[in-house]
Amino acid sequence: MNKADLIEAVAAELSEPKAQAARAVEAVLANITKGLQRDGAVNVAGFGNFVKKHRAARMGRNPITKEPMEIKPSTTVNFRPATQLKSQM
Secondary structure, three states: OOHHHHHHHHHHHHOOOHHHHHHHHHHHHHHHHHHHHHHOEEEEOOOEEEEEEEEOOEEEEOOOOOOEEEEOOEEEEEEEEOHHHHHOO
8 A cells, every 4th residue: 555545545534635645644754753853752542652863873784796895874664563553564
């Protein structure tokens, strides 16, 4: 399922136009992003936890030349599903 499919599903579930469902989906995603930026974590009960994770700089290898190279530090997001979500899979 992609974002367009999600918007269609929300519109059908709520019996609302796609434009209104798109605004709702965008609002949820924007607030998850804001929560991660502000708090570093977003917990959705029964669904799961989004947690900001920092990766330290490290040494790696260029896959083409096999030369050692430094990989810069980065930030990513991990998702841990809730038990309720896992049981529905």
